[in-house]
Amino acid sequence: MFETLKVFLRNKKALIGLIIVLLYVAVAVFGPMLLNLDPMQRVGRPHQPPNPDELLGTTRMGRDVFAQLIYGTRTSLAVGFFAGIIIVLIGTVLGIAAGYFGGWIDEIISFFTNVVLVIPQLPLLLVIAAFMGQTNPAVIAIIIGMTSWAWGARVTRSQTLTLRNREYILASELIGERPTRMIFVELLPNLLSIIGFNFIGSVTYTIITQATLEFLGLGNPMSVSWGTMLYHAQNASAISVGAWWEVLVPAVAVAGIGVGLSLLNFGVDEISNPRLRTLGTVAAAIKAQKKIDQQRLAEVKP
Template identity: 55%
Template sequence: MTSGLRILLQQKKAVAGLVIIAALCLMAIFAPIIAPGAPAARVGRSHQPPTIEHVFGTTKMGRDVYTQFVWGSRTSISIGFVTGIAITVLGTAIGLTAGYIGGRTDALLDLATNAVLVIPNIPLLILLASFAGTVGPLSIMTIIALTSWPWGARMTRSQTLALRNRDFVTAAQMIGEPRWRIIFVELLPNLLPLIGINLVGSIIYAIVAQTTLEYLGFGDPLQVSWGTMLYNAQNSSAIILGAWWDIGAPAAGIALIGLGLALVNFTFDEIANPQLRSGPALSRWLSLNSARNRSLGTAQ
């Protein structure tokens, strides 16, 4: 775990990703200080371009886009992280249980995983949201978490099946260690890079899924988020009217948080699979080829 953290901090792209994520999270936490105004307050003319007074312009209703962007980050980022954690915990628990216990338990959990996996997620989310009508943040988190865990469960199960017959697990079983200790002490630490990949991917997916539902009008219109900002901008024909800032601000926020998470995810991939570290591998390959060419030249 320590070596993985050291690799994470040594990678420039991981550090850049963490800086982006930290900056957006701090913006969301300190929203009352950074943007003290009410996001629903009318403070200017309709679709006013960016100015010194309104740095991100205004919406059709005369609301400050910057204030809405800052306050909307609270909802979007919190839903993304909480839902991503819920997806990861659920998928890891099911995959680890199925992979280690095996037998009938594995068969039943694998059947449930495949049943949810074959259903297209976004259409299912839209269907569930349409039945629920207008859904709040808690409902959105619940719907996404209950329909998005199978991918993580499948990956965790496959890796657990590969680990459960390793020598250290067999030795723990032979000395009589309880099953819970084998799972949490022997297996779980070896799954941390995979869990990290699953967590980051789940957060990205949760933010995109939440934005999709709200953009289609299934979110709470009274709750400010990046998704509802896009929905309101669409209803006000912001692009047709040339009010690019109305859509550009929330779109940039979603792109930035996705970029930061993706940069961190690349490093988790490298920790889980060292062969993906193309830089050192390429350097070693070049040095080996150079040495071989020198030896061939000397022989000739």
């Protein structure tokens, strides 16, 4: 466990990504409590630029953009993590079941996985969201979670098939170990890196997709999230009237969490890929050797 954490934190990109994500989480958890301001309340004149009283300006309705950013962070992250958990649970359960049990179970799961993979994701979400009308963030999270598990299930199945034929798995089966113990004790710990990679990717995809759906007007305009902020800015023609902050603030927020989660993926990738781990060790050894050589040259020179 500590060795895995050490490998993860050794990657500077992953460490920066972790700091960025934790900063967003801290804002989402503690921001609304510290701010104590209703994001839907009118606090100033319409389209007021950033100033000491309204740090990020106001919207066309005179609402505080900073307050909306704080509350929107909570909503968007909650949707991202909720949908990510749904995607990981469905994908992991189906992937392990297909890879471990095989036979007709694998055929049925693989059939449904292929069907979901073939269907274009975004058009499907647009159709479902449009059919349901204006949907709240929780419903959007469920829709995304229930329609985005196929890729994770396919990857988990492939990795499970690889582990299924390992000697320690076959030996455990020969001595009569139960399937539940085989899955939870032998297989699942070796799939944690794949599950983590799937979860991070799912959260990133969900946040961007939610913002897209709400920007197109398929979300609840009375909720506060990054997507609804962009939707209201578009309806108010914010760019045309010079209120650039209304568009820039939520756009930067979406881009920032995307960068943080992407950098975090580097650490997960290094943990799950022994070759990358070896390359990192070799690079560190080469760097240390160069330092030693430079010190020796400095000592030899008069």
